Amino acid sequence: MTEIETPSTGFEYAPAPESAAIARLKQSYGIYVGGEFRAGRGEAVKTVNPATEEPLAEVAEASEADVDDAVAAARRAYDGAWSRLSGSARAKYLFRIARAIQERGRELAVLESLDNGKPIRESRDVDIPTAAAHFFYYAGWADKLGYAGFGPDPRPIGVAGQVIPWNFPLLMAAWKIAPALAAGNTVVLKPAETTPLTALTLAEIIAECDLPPGVVNVLPGGPAIGQALVEHEGVDKIAFTGSTAVGKQIQRSVAASGKRLSLELGGKAANIVFSDAPLDQAIEGIVNGIFFNQGHVCCAGSRLLVQESIHDEVVAGLKDRLRTLRLGDPLDKNTDIGAINSAAQLARIRELSDSGEAEGADRWSPACTLPDKGFWFPPTLFTGVSQANRIAREEIFGPVLSVLTFRTPQEAVDKANNTPYGLSAGIWTEKGSRILWMANRLRAGVVWANTFNRFDPTSPFGGYKESGFGREGGRHGLEAYLAH
Amino acid sequence: MRPGTDAAVLPDSDRDDATLRRFLHGLPGVDQVGAEGRAATLATRSIKTTAKAWAIDTAIRMVDLTTLEGADTPGKVRSLCSKAMRPDPSDPGVPAVAAVCVYPDLVETAVQALHGSQVAIASVATAFPSGRASLATKLVDVREAVAAGATEIDMVIDRGAFLAGRYGQVYDEIVAVKEACGNAHLKVILETGELVTLDNVRRASWLALLAGGDFIKTSTGKVSPAATPPVALVMLQAVRDFAARTGQIRGVKLAGGIRTSKEAVRYLVMVNEVAGDPWLRPATFRFGASSLLNDLLLQRHKLSTGAYDGPDYVTLD
Numbered sequence: 001m002t003e004i005e006t007p008s009t010g011f012e013y014a015p016a017p018e019s020a021a022i023a024r025l026k027q028s029y030g031i032y033v034g035g036e037f038r039a040g041r042g043e044a045v046k047t048v049n050p051a052t053e054e055p056l057a058e059v060a061e062a063s064e065a066d067v068d069d070a071v072a073a074a075r076r077a078y079d080g081a082w083s084r085l086s087g088s089a090r091a092k093y094l095f096r097i098a099r100a101i102q103e104r105g106r107e108l109a110v111l112e113s114l115d116n117g118k119p120i121r122e123s124r125d126v127d128i129p130t131a132a133a134h135f136f137y138y139a140g141w142a143d144k145l146g147y148a149g150f151g152p153d154p155r156p157i158g159v160a161g162q163v164i165p166w167n168f169p170l171l172m173a174a175w176k177i178a179p180a181l182a183a184g185n186t187v188v189l190k191p192a193e194t195t196p197l198t199a200l201t202l203a204e205i206i207a208e209c210d211l212p213p214g215v216v217n218v219l220p221g222g223p224a225i226g227q228a229l230v231e232h233e234g235v236d237k238i239a240f241t242g243s244t245a246v247g248k249q250i251q252r253s254v255a256a257s258g259k260r261l262s263l264e265l266g267g268k269a270a271n272i273v274f275s276d277a278p279l280d281q282a283i284e285g286i287v288n289g290i291f292f293n294q295g296h297v298c299c300a301g302s303r304l305l306v307q308e309s310i311h312d313e314v315v316a317g318l319k320d321r322l323r324t325l326r327l328g329d330p331l332d333k334n335t336d337i338g339a340i341n342s343a344a345q346l347a348r349i350r351e352l353s354d355s356g357e358a359e360g361a362d363r364w365s366p367a368c369t370l371p372d373k374g375f376w377f378p379p380t381l382f383t384g385v386s387q388a389n390r391i392a393r394e395e396i397f398g399p400v401l402s403v404l405t406f407r408t409p410q411e412a413v414d415k416a417n418n419t420p421y422g423l424s425a426g427i428w429t430e431k432g433s434r435i436l437w438m439a440n441r442l443r444a445g446v447v448w449a450n451t452f453n454r455f456d457p458t459s460p461f462g463g464y465k466e467s468g469f470g471r472e473g474g475r476h477g478l479e480a481y482l483a484h
Numbered sequence: 485m486r487p488g489t490d491a492a493v494l495p496d497s498d499r500d501d502a503t504l505r506r507f508l509h510g511l512p513g514v515d516q517v518g519a520e521g522r523a524a525t526l527a528t529r530s531i532k533t534t535a536k537a538w539a540i541d542t543a544i545r546m547v548d549l550t551t552l553e554g555a556d557t558p559g560k561v562r563s564l565c566s567k568a569m570r571p572d573p574s575d576p577g578v579p580a581v582a583a584v585c586v587y588p589d590l591v592e593t594a595v596q597a598l599h600g601s602q603v604a605i606a607s608v609a610t611a612f613p614s615g616r617a618s619l620a621t622k623l624v625d626v627r628e629a630v631a632a633g634a635t636e637i638d639m640v641i642d643r644g645a646f647l648a649g650r651y652g653q654v655y656d657e658i659v660a661v662k663e664a665c666g667n668a669h670l671k672v673i674l675e676t677g678e679l680v681t682l683d684n685v686r687r688a689s690w691l692a693l694l695a696g697g698d699f700i701k702t703s704t705g706k707v708s709p710a711a712t713p714p715v716a717l718v719m720l721q722a723v724r725d726f727a728a729r730t731g732q733i734r735g736v737k738l739a740g741g742i743r744t745s746k747e748a749v750r751y752l753v754m755v756n757e758v759a760g761d762p763w764l765r766p767a768t769f770r771f772g773a774s775s776l777l778n779d780l781l782l783q784r785h786k787l788s789t790g791a792y793d794g795p796d797y798v799t800l801d
Contacts, residue, residue, distance in 0.1 A: 016532045
């Protein structure tokens with residue numbers, strides 16, 4: 001055969017960065033209260049780009065007095081026009097917001113990647129579309145609440161105080177705001193201190209959609225502002241997504257206050273791979289389970305439980321796959337792994353990873369060059385991990401996977417459940433009956449079968465045990481915002 | 485039954501239906517949703533500037549420029565051959581394609597037309613495209629094509645036998661055709677559009693590799709769907725895994741329905757990230773296509789000049 005024997009020169013992807021100008025960054029941001037944007041009376045804080053450590057903008061954060069104002073504005077809106085609106089009228093606002101998020105999707109995606117450090121591929125293909133999908137979905141419920149299974153005429157609760165984390169800044173805002181408004185509540189939202197920008201752009205969108213003043217208020221600020229909001233007497237309902245430690249504090253502080261509470265906290269999910277799994281897809285699922293969003297995912301599949309008979313094959317396949325992950329500029333469209341959100345989080349990931357090594361587990365990362373500036377951590381795999389190691393028990397919230405083995409389905413269930421958390425789990429097997437058998441025994445709010453980290457507004461999400469209570473998404477997600 | 489070339493994978497030299505079934509059905513399953521998801525994610529890679537230029541030239545070098553029509557004539561084939569050698573008469577920098585692909589009776593014409601060039605001559609054989617003929621007839625078809633000068637043979641498997649579970653028969657036919665090929669390289673067409681499931685694609689891929697196929701090829705181009713991203717993904721995984729177990733690098737050819745540079749570049753991304761560098765060359769990866777070449781030329785010109793040409797600025801064939 002006449003072959004054209006030219007050696008391959010290798011396929012090097014040229015940089016394909018999205019322009020940062022699309023984000024329409026402003027020099028300064030403030031708070032959104034009672035339908036008005038103004039500077040908060042708290043600290044002026046610079047929010048930085050975690051990929052470069054350069055400041056993006058200055059945020060004039062809320063003070064406790066601003067919390068009072070926001071809660072009062074939310075109360076006025078609730079007692080005024082909003083609670084008298086029909087469900088179909090509320091739906092119109094929600095549909096309008098959903099469409100506006102889509103229209104400004106590119107801007108929001110770039111802004112999210114700048115502020116958070118996540119790859120543009122994820123903010124563009126997951127965060128922003130799913131945020132819009134939540135508004136669309138709950139818009140549909142707004143005039144059908146009587147059919148949601150919470151009685152013929154469920155009522156809103158009142159003013160909801162919502163505190164959200166930095167890992168999915170816009171998406172978490174959507175998860176919180178959409179069901180609350182659909183059910184007829186008004187909200188005061190506090191975005192995370194390191195990632196306030198997309199929530200403030202969402203406030204702009206909400207203002208442009210002509211929502212009555214005070215229906216949605218956004219208060220960037222630190223933990224003290226979160227605490228002030230949680231403890232505020234004018235708030236009827238608290239929804240919190242974040243760490244288990246803070247969740248416990250919140251639960252203590254609202255005890256006996258009569259406030260309704262839902263908590264979505266940490267996790268240490270088991271991703272369970274049986275020997276009869278579709279292996280190529282399982283390896284994709286493992287990668288997506290722990291390296292999606294740099295592992296900054298409460299439901300991340302951070303513990304890989306692999307059947308001992310295929311351990312070596314799976315680990316070899318995983319290593320090959322990890323070698324193809326592209327770490328770097330979050331705005332490059334070909335980036336798979338972006339920056340760690342903050343120096344504090346990076347320090348925690350480093351500390352826990354070092355403990356894994358110190359406790360005797362084998363650490364491995366693909367050869368990859370970390371940028372000089374910014375907060376970066378390579379995708380990391382620990383093998384030879386035992387159930388007693390800290391990296392198998394504590395939430396790392398970073399791109400670090402602990403590999404453990406099991407022999408029988410019962411042992412897999414026992415090990416998966418042997419954690420104070422219970423947010424999610426994954427099962428990989430071609431045997432349908434085993435999926436059902438496992439799912440019935442796993443103490444986790446979400447059980448994925450032959451997939452992982454799939455999010456859909458129609459599907460309820462939430463935890464068992466120290467991963468929290470209450471559900472977000474789906475029909476179930478309405479319950480947190482309805483009195484019945 | 486004849487022993488294959490890869491005792492390391494399947495040591496039993498009795499490659500009968502039962503043994504082959506145990507092996508093929510013991511391969512890990514393919515989850516269709518997951519495979520489609522992975523293919524879709526790979527399609528979001530953004531290939532620009534220098535990377536795009538490299539990919540387009542590489543894709544041109546990987547094209548098996550094909551005409552497989554009842555209306556084919558020596559004139560048509562000669563015209564195709566001159567296009568294969570110099571795809572763009574106005575730009576000698578454009579590389580030649582890998583091969584031309586014609587029916588057996590036109591191989592001789594192609595041999596004359598391509599004389600002195602590096603372009604290989606591929607011929608479909610074995611009662612292409614349906615494969616519904618006796619083995620003896622198929623082997624005559626192959627021998628005639630090789631005798632006429634074909635350096636590559638694109639055979640079709642007996643999909644009926646495969647779907648009926650007669651794996652031994654499919655295997656034996658491939659072994660026999662391989663033998664009839666002599667020095668010609670054998671591409672085994674699975675016709676994945678008729679196998680339907682990705683599990684079948686994986687099994688047929690391994691069956692063809694075990695039987696000694698030098699390439700596994702998606703389709704005849706006569707059945708829809710032809711090459712699709714999930715099918716390409718599964719076939720690339722098969723040659724990757726086969727190489728890992730035997731050390732032998734076998735090729736993949738995607739054929740049918742690939743018409744745009746964008747699709748070709750996406751497939752090269754898939755080759756790069758799923759199989760890896762050893763498959764990023766014409767010896768191990770091909771596109772069976774006709775209209776794809778012109779789109780690659782248009783995109784190539786656009787990259788170098790910044791402006792799109794009209795369709796009349798590339799030759800019809």
